[in-house]
Amino acid sequence: MEEKDLNAQLKNIVEPYAQNKEALLKFNDSSHFIQDLEVNSANLVDIILDVEDEFDIEVDNDSMEGMLTVEDAKKIIRQKLQEK
Amino acid sequence: MLLKFNEILDKLPYSHPFLFVDELSRIDENSVEGTYTFSEDEFFYKGHFKNQPVTPGVILTECMAQIGVVCLGIFLLKEEKEEPQKIALSSTEVDFYLPVLPGEKVTVISEKMYFRFKKLKCEVRMYNAEAKLICKGKIAGICA
Numbered sequence: 001m002e003e004k005d006l007n008a009q010l011k012n013i014v015e016p017y018a019q020n021k022e023a024l025l026k027f028n029d030s031s032h033f034i035q036d037l038e039v040n041s042a043n044l045v046d047i048i049l050d051v052e053d054e055f056d057i058e059v060d061n062d063s064m065e066g067m068l069t070v071e072d073a074k075k076i077i078r079q080k081l082q083e084k
Numbered sequence: 085m086l087l088k089f090n091e092i093l094d095k096l097p098y099s100h101p102f103l104f105v106d107e108l109s110r111i112d113e114n115s116v117e118g119t120y121t122f123s124e125d126e127f128f129y130k131g132h133f134k135n136q137p138v139t140p141g142v143i144l145t146e147c148m149a150q151i152g153v154v155c156l157g158i159f160l161l162k163e164e165k166e167e168p169q170k171i172a173l174s175s176t177e178v179d180f181y182l183p184v185l186p187g188e189k190v191t192v193i194s195e196k197m198y199f200r201f202k203k204l205k206c207e208v209r210m211y212n213a214e215a216k217l218i219c220k221g222k223i224a225g226i227c228a
Contacts, residue, residue, distance in 0.1 A: 040174070041174075042203055042224060042226045043174075045200060045201045045202075045203040045226070048200075048201065049198065061201065064201050
């Protein structure tokens with residue numbers, strides 16, 4: 001999958017949950033879901049459920065706990081896609 | 085079964101005047117049903133509204149959350165052999181159809197949408213004694 005496409009897909013998923021719209025404009029690998037994008041922990045669960053639907057993967061508890069930044073999320077998505 | 089209900093009620097982190105669950109009549113991993121009767125002397129009737137007591141929507145929402153999300157959440161955590169720690173309401177989206185007056189008994193029915201990563205989201209409905217819909221919505225909570 002193209003890096004650019006993955007970024008765009010992820011940004012689309014995150015958009016409705018991100019409170020900080022300025023951080024959303026600067027959406028990049030180091031964007032932290034909670035600290036930068038100001039997603040609350042309950043909506044982080046929704047982001048993961050949306051990621052599961054979008055990419056047809058299943059995210060386990062351990063992966064979820066490591067999903068702090070956009071880069072973490074992309075790593076998990078790539079890894080789960082490879083395991084399919 | 086009765087013991088199971090009482091075990092859940094005992095674990096509820098609320099007490100008077102903010103406990104809005106009397107009893108549970110059904111619970112399984114996907115749904116729960118329970119009731120509460122709003123007594124004439126609930127604390128909020130004095131001010132909501134002046135000389136015209138009506139149960140506030142926020143209290144109806146709380147009642148739906150306590151029966152529909154917290155009781156079900158305690159049951160689901162028990163299935164996973166975990167004890168509830170700190171719980172928090174994370175979202176509500178509720179539509180209201182009928183008022184609830186002092187003394188009315190309500191029945192809450194909740195169906196699980198998902199329980200993932202310690203977040204429980206449910207579709208919850210509340211009915212009055214005539215089985216008419218009072219309110220319904222989606223309520224979610226999360227536990228630490």
